[in-house]
Amino acid sequence: MNRKTLVLPAVAGLLAPLLAACGGSEGDRAIVVGTTDQFIATEDAPAPLDPAYAYDTGAWNVLRQTVQTLLHVPREGGEPVPEAAESCGFSDKASGSYRCTLRPGLTFADGTPITAEDVKYSIERVLKIKSDNGTAALLSNIDTVETQGTDGIVFHLKTPDATFPYKLSTPVAGILSKDKYPGDGLRDGFDVDGSGPYTMKVEREGDKVGRFVFTRNPKYKGDITPRNDKVELRPFADSAAMGKALESKDIDMMARSLSQKQIKDLAEKPKEGIKTVEVPGLEIRYLGFNTKAPSVEQKAVRQAMAAVVDRGALVSLVYGPTAQPLYSLIPSSITGHATPFFDAYGEPDRDRAAQILKKAGIKTPVKITLNYTTDHYGAETAQEFEALGKQLTASELFDVTVKGTEWSTFRTAQKRGDYAVYGLGWFPDYPDPDNYIAPFLDSDNFLNTPYVNTVVRDQLIPRSRRQADRTAAAPVYAQIQKIVAEDVPVLPLWQGKQYVAARDDLSGVEYALNTSSDLLLWELGRGTA
Template identity: 30%
Template sequence: MFKRALVLSGLMLSAAAFAQVKNPGTYLSAGVGDWATFDPAYCYDLLCGEVLMNTLETLVFFDGTSTSKFVPLLAAEVPTKANGGISADGKTYTFKLRKGLKFSDGSPLTAQDVEYSLERQLVASTDSGASVLLAEPLLGTTDPIRKGGKIGYDAIDRAIETRGDDTVIFKLAKPFSPFLSVLATPYFAIYSKNDAVKAGEWSGTARDWEKFNNLPDADSKFIKRPPLGSGPFVLERYDQGKNVVLRRNGNYWRAPAKLERVILQQVPDETTRIQLLRNGDVDSASVTRPQLETVSKLPGIRVVDNLPSLSLNGVFMNRRIDGTGTNYLGSGKLDGRGIPSNFFADKNLRKAFAYSFDYGTYLRDVFQNKARQQNVPIIYGLPAHNSTAPKYQFNKAAAERYFKAAWDGKVWENGFVLPVFYNTGNTNRQRAMEIFKRNIESINPKFKIEVRELQFSQLSAQRRSGQVTMWAGNWSGDYADPHNFIFPFYHSQGTFGSQQRFKNDRLDELIERAAAETELKARTQLYNQIQRIGFDEVVGIPLYQDVGYVAMRDWVKGRVLNPVFAGDYYYTISK
């Protein structure tokens, strides 16, 4: 403790000696994670996605800080119905490529490279990758593609076609409004077909597609280097578990990046990261919120807080619990010694839980009021977000009224013993469950809540198998569209809908209609209707939206903080 206090007090020293910009042509960042792969077919996280975003490129890109507007990148223009890029029925998207595109080795980038890159995502369809995001609009499925399954290579081949060397045509299974948002994510970046084939990857034909379907991560040829891309940087060096070094692409088709190099460092110790930032030895650093106030007071440091994060945390209630192999149901009856498997099938009970949570105290004590209460899925920063959407309030009288109505009075009369779960080490989720326990047990002494922890992998497996009763969880957006939140929370085939054994045919139909609707006003009306139904049904209890922040040296210029994908795009940055 003494050593830590000494270091932190030293952080407050005058920064006059560090006023001059260090390493002016190099951007250095200190983070906490490592890089598991650089293969777009296997990448599905921020760290690898950040490297891909800077070494490869997508057809369209985010427009500054907007979550709903796009600018052309490899494409000559963003397709619309007005310019003929989107067909009248919304099922065909045509992209014309820019002239003069080239990869970092100087070879031309063509429509065939686009076709190969995105078809390889679907062919690979890895358990660890993001292929399902592309399979939903193009193939009409949210399930991975598997050899011997209903959807094979012919469907993949028909979904993406080329005309000449500069035109790519996507044929959607059905209209899908978020399609451009999906294509803007770094997992669907474009790379050289020749480079991939020479490296030993899929040939690009039906001949060997099954051989490359759902291979283990270790079989990828691009674990330690990205495929040949067209981005503003190239990977110069990767020291596994330590550093990624990016070098400016000398063959870039646009004006060259202002930075000569970007060095991403893994620095597990937070005190060390803060010291590096204070000394000017790094330009940005990962800092936990408890240390943010201290860091913000350091001379030469700029903190940008209150950034909307595309992440939603909540509590979920299984309506058909599988008691096989666990003791979670106790007696299995409403006799005060357990719960029945369909305990949460009663809407009155779910409402009672929703009114038992002290939202204000939780957000104040855990997040210093920096997080937002959010009880419906379409969070702040997304198109169709409704600032007047309904919210639950902590109301013990209302909770008591609904508890008394639940199960025709049997819940109130007999009581229950209910285990609830959070993943080991997640203190924020632990605190949420403890608030439920304290408040619910204070309403009726016959109510017993047991707060239990499970390792994340174990909790995830039990959620999928339907064994968990009630648990705390999180959804982080894959792309910035309401569908990517409404579907997992409310649709019967979505992540949380299926894990809660919830099905509402009307909601499913409305959700699918909203995804196909291309006009924002009409979509918004549908989503407002969907959220009213979901809120009334208490399809889980969304609790709060995370708020992001960054800490950097004040000499950093041009850092665009887009909430869609939290990694940095270094092309715009200078010092």
């Protein structure tokens, strides 16, 4: 799974003028968007697009086009607004019960009416299945779901949670039909049925998706107004292949993810007919630890790594101006951001790391393997981990092996606890500090981590959610981040920026990717906006 009323940055130097609208068949053909996200069904993950399982940006970008939620975050950012719902709001001042009323006349794409019972079924299905992918954690604070007539739904929460509207805006809370999705198991494969702005067809290449074709849903009723009738989402093996397709006009836009070299080249030497746009981004990258693995079980090892890693050098070498060092799980521009890792460890210091290990009685060099995924976060990931390995090895405190694995295997192995140290990225589900803390530290978390801090889980996270004014929760997040810097169950590395590149007859490009890296394909059109 971003935008505390964020403002788009000025991109006058990058954004080429839009051309006037094209007519005839050019205006009628499908808009084609490229992505480096891969969509693969495997034995370990046979249901990559089931909302009860899907918990990565690529899968959510498919679901957002096709499956409707009660609320959604508008393109300008800010708080969620009604989508499938006509109205929603807390029914008490303590943020303990949340009531929604459905829009009249809602139907699934096949014409079947949508009622409050469908919403109840969809939410309870996620909680019943409780997949090992961490998805259900977003809804785990729900105690009961009550229907009131055919159009009223009340969510009774276990503890007050001011962030709950954001959670209802994510695909995990998508409204599904019991005729298409079993109540006690996942729906295998790539088919998706819902009531969103588009219907979808899939072209398969074996166990992979070759392309998704989204067609405007004539039965859709909601808050979104699509500016096109058809969009294709086409996966590419890497950003270089995607870039060639844009230059040859095989696609209209490159979304996730452009390489640092592509961004630099397009900014310094713009290509005719192509515009590049920077959009706000809240992606973070970090190292995660299996805190029960022998090599990193003692927190002194993790602390020593935190003292050695040179984020500035890493970012400069690999990502240049497209990223910045991060010393907290919560990125800058989000309430609660601080620099606890810098406060605790300062600039990279080999001698300090050595003292930490010596005091704990740990023999050096410590053997560790840095695991990363080769095909999920962009072309530079391999270079990033080679650089990290060299930094740690150069300290002579660590004996490092670097290993890359395809995402379809990597994610399953990581959840299973096979890796002592692993690299992951996080694209927020919603623009609140809670979504940079709970997915890593709360129960049933995304990492499936063995690390447990009961003060954080049982006291601080619930306390932070009671604050309707999210800025008032900042002191609580400061406490949590100090604990993270002390225990180092995760090690934040950097925060990224986002760019898209598109043919210059495409409009709405600056709105088609929000700060959570959600693709809003309905914003795209041809010609002048």
